[in-house]
Amino acid sequence: MARMVRIEDLVGSAASGDEVAAFELAMCYASGSGGVAVDLVQAHRWFNVAAACGYQAALDWRHEIAMEMSARDVADAQKLARATISGLFRKAA
Numbered sequence: 001m002a003r004m005v006r007i008e009d010l011v012g013s014a015a016s017g018d019e020v021a022a023f024e025l026a027m028c029y030a031s032g033s034g035g036v037a038v039d040l041v042q043a044h045r046w047f048n049v050a051a052a053c054g055y056q057a058a059l060d061w062r063h064e065i066a067m068e069m070s071a072r073d074v075a076d077a078q079k080l081a082r083a084t085i086s087g088l089f090r091k092a093a
Contacts, residue, residue: 007034014046017088019053022046026058030065040069041077048081053088 007028013021026046028034036042043065050058066074 007036010034014049015084015087017053019050019055019058022050022053023055023058023061026050026061030061040065041073041080044069044074044077045080045084048078049084049088052081052085 007025010021010025010028014025023046026043026049028036029039029043029046032038044062047058047062047065051062069077
């Protein structure tokens with residue numbers, strides 16, 4: 001039986017630089033699974049974080065959902081991702 005992962009746990013792990021958690025969180029937002037509604041801005045954000053942390057498959061997924069988003073939504077997602085990623089680098093320093 002698959003274990004149930006809480007969104008809050010994924011957020012915490014992803015925000016700490018866990019690329020797998022960031023990818024899984026992005027997939028939840030992209031598909032509306034795990035108890036969250038579909039939110040392509042958040043999906044794009046977390047695919048970006050996963051990619052920045054080294055999860056290469058996240059690049060393709062980010063590109064796929066970006067094609068379904070407005071330019072404004074992509075810009076919003078990128079802003080959120082930059083803030084998250086810069087927080088990771090501050091923690092590492």
